[in-house]
Amino acid sequence: MMGNLVANKGETRLQRLQNWVVGSLGLRVDEWQMPLLARLLDQRAQVFDDVDALEQGRACELREQIINTLTLGESYFFRHARQFELLRHKVLPELILTAAPTGTLRVLSVGCASGEEAYSLAILLEEACGSARMDWWIEAVDLCEQRLERARAARYGDWSLRSTAGTLRRQWFNRQESHYEVVPGLRERVRFSARNLGDPAIDLWREGGFDLVLCRNVLGRMEPAALERGLGHLAAALKPGGLLFLGGDEALRGRADLFAPRGEGSNVYYQRTNDAGAPAPRPQAARLTPGPSPLWLRNGRDTVFELWRQERLGQALHLADSLTMRDRSDTELMLCQTMLLLRLQRVPEAQRLGVRLLAQTTTPGIGAAAHYAKALGHELRAELQDAEQSYRQAARLDAGFALPHLRLGLLARQQRDAVTAEQELALAAELLPQEDERRLLICGHGLDLDELLAQCQTEQPVAEPA
Numbered sequence: 477m478m479g480n481l482v483a484n485k486g487e488t489r490l491q492r493l494q495n496w497v498v499g500s501l502g503l504r505v506d507e508w509q510m511p512l513l514a515r516l517l518d519q520r521a522q523v524f525d526d527v528d529a530l531e532q533g534r535a536c537e538l539r540e541q542i543i544n545t546l547t548l549g550e551s552y553f554f555r556h557a558r559q560f561e562l563l564r565h566k567v568l569p570e571l572i573l574t575a576a577p578t579g580t581l582r583v584l585s586v587g588c589a590s591g592e593e594a595y596s597l598a599i600l601l602e603e604a605c606g607s608a609r610m611d612w613w614i615e616a617v618d619l620c621e622q623r624l625e626r627a628r629a630a631r632y633g634d635w636s637l638r639s640t641a642g643t644l645r646r647q648w649f650n651r652q653e654s655h656y657e658v659v660p661g662l663r664e665r666v667r668f669s670a671r672n673l674g675d676p677a678i679d680l681w682r683e684g685g686f687d688l689v690l691c692r693n694v695l696g697r698m699e700p701a702a703l704e705r706g707l708g709h710l711a712a713a714l715k716p717g718g719l720l721f722l723g724g725d726e727a728l729r730g731r732a733d734l735f736a737p738r739g740e741g742s743n744v745y746y747q748r749t750n751d752a753g754a755p756a757p758r759p760q761a762a763r764l765t766p767g768p769s770p771l772w773l774r775n776g777r778d779t780v781f782e783l784w785r786q787e788r789l790g791q792a793l794h795l796a797d798s799l800t801m802r803d804r805s806d807t808e809l810m811l812c813q814t815m816l817l818l819r820l821q822r823v824p825e826a827q828r829l830g831v832r833l834l835a836q837t838t839t840p841g842i843g844a845a846a847h848y849a850k851a852l853g854h855e856l857r858a859e860l861q862d863a864e865q866s867y868r869q870a871a872r873l874d875a876g877f878a879l880p881h882l883r884l885g886l887l888a889r890q891q892r893d894a895v896t897a898e899q900e901l902a903l904a905a906e907l908l909p910q911e912d913e914r915r916l917l918i919c920g921h922g923l924d925l926d927e928l929l930a931q932c933q934t935e936q937p938v939a940e941p942a
């Protein structure tokens with residue numbers, strides 16, 4: 477009876493839901509899963525239209541239920557043990573040699589579920605990189621927020637550690653009454669975030685900065701178009717020559733052009749080819765600061781700015797995140813994080829952090845820049861009156877700060893207020909040559925002094941915030 481009701485009443489909703497799952501989540505819906513989706517819809521009071529809500533990015537609970545219904549989150553430490561052996565004895569030592577000029581190994585775990593794969597990698601990386609004086613980071617992503625929450629909590633039971641040797645358990649976990657907790661030294665090197673491999677707008681695969689990517693036991697649930705895009709994103713995420721590990725029985729399914737197979741038998745992995753259609757290779761950074769490890773602790777702040785100068789924004793943000801985890805009172809770094817988030821178009825996160833920064837800072841210069849960041853966030857959301865107010869507040873707090881005047885001038889020009897535009901741009905042009913080099917880097921949207929001065933010329937076209 478209930479089944480009939482679902483089928484009749486929910487047919488079009490169900491069809492729309494299926495389309496949303498395929499189009500937006502990029503997940504396959506098999507015939508046998510349709511009744512499961514129907515049941516999910518049926519369980520919900522029809523106070524509002526669920527599919528509309530999903531399309532508008534609401535109905536987060538339903539989204540999670542759908543992901544939990546259509547995908548498995550099963551994982552455990554050192555799953556596919558032979559791959560981890562290969563990583564430990566061959567792949568990581570070789571990668572450390574190749575990555576030596578940058579001083580950093582960057583690894584991406586796609587479909588990390590509750591984090592076991594990422595932390596297993598963290599153990600190997602800490603072992604291999606510690607002795608090689610090499611810095612390392614892991615980005616770990618998944619579709620499912622609930623699994624990511626468990627990953628961030630980093631607490632695991634015996635079952636998750638069923639393939640983990642006792643020596644590793646003792647070294648890398650703190651034993652609690654009913655569970656094991658990953659030690660903080662590893663946790664702070666792994667960053668978890670919700671990302672969809674099929675989504676082209678994600679900065680992680682636009683930056684091409686990873687030496688190694690693991691995407692294991694993920695591809696099988698993706699629908700064909702998302703899968704094809706996803707394989708392209710895996711290639712784009714890797715540096716030329718970077719390595720990809722898939723799950724034991726997974727294959728490249730039609731995108732073999734992007735990678736060359738390495739290894740043998742059941743231990744095949746893949747190397748990104750240089751003409752994989754991914755972004756052009758970036759020039760390798762010179763080793764930034766030679767000397768004793770770890771580099772990021774000694775010269776972390778300088779390295780953030782160096783990465784920023786090279787427009788390696790994702791890496792700069794990652795480093796700034798980790799540094800502020802160690803010192804939460806460092807408001808200059810918080811400002812860097814906020815501005816980097818804005819540059820990467822992660823506006824809601826930038827706004828949340830900006831609010832904390834404004835509450836925390838007692839330094840007028842940082843306060844002024846924090847108001848400037850707030851204004852930029854408003855501008856990116858087309859809240860122009862709020863933006864103007866915050867730019868004015870920034871200019872009031874620091875009379876030598878050129879950039880709020882520049883933006884006020886450009887806003888006035890957009891609104892055809894020629895008098896204000898001329899005044900503000902003239903003031904910006906006067907102040908810009910004396911601006912602090914770091915503040916220009918942080919607040920200058922990737923433009924150098926000459927380019928910013930050029931924006932002050934009245935004939936220049938209106939610029940959008942970067």
Ligand SMILES: C[S@@+](CC[C@H](N)C(=O)[O-])C[C@H]1O[C@@H](n2cnc3c(N)ncnc32)[C@H](O)[C@@H]1O
Pocket residue numbers: 501502543547548549550551552555586587588589590593617618619620623671672673674691692693694697698723
């Ligand atoms: C079976 S788990 C694999 C966990 C781990 N990689 C391992 O092999 O142990 C698969 C995970 O992939 C995630 N997933 C599926 N499709 C995804 C996509 N398009 N983008 C990101 N994560 C995805 C699921 O949410 C799930 O947590």
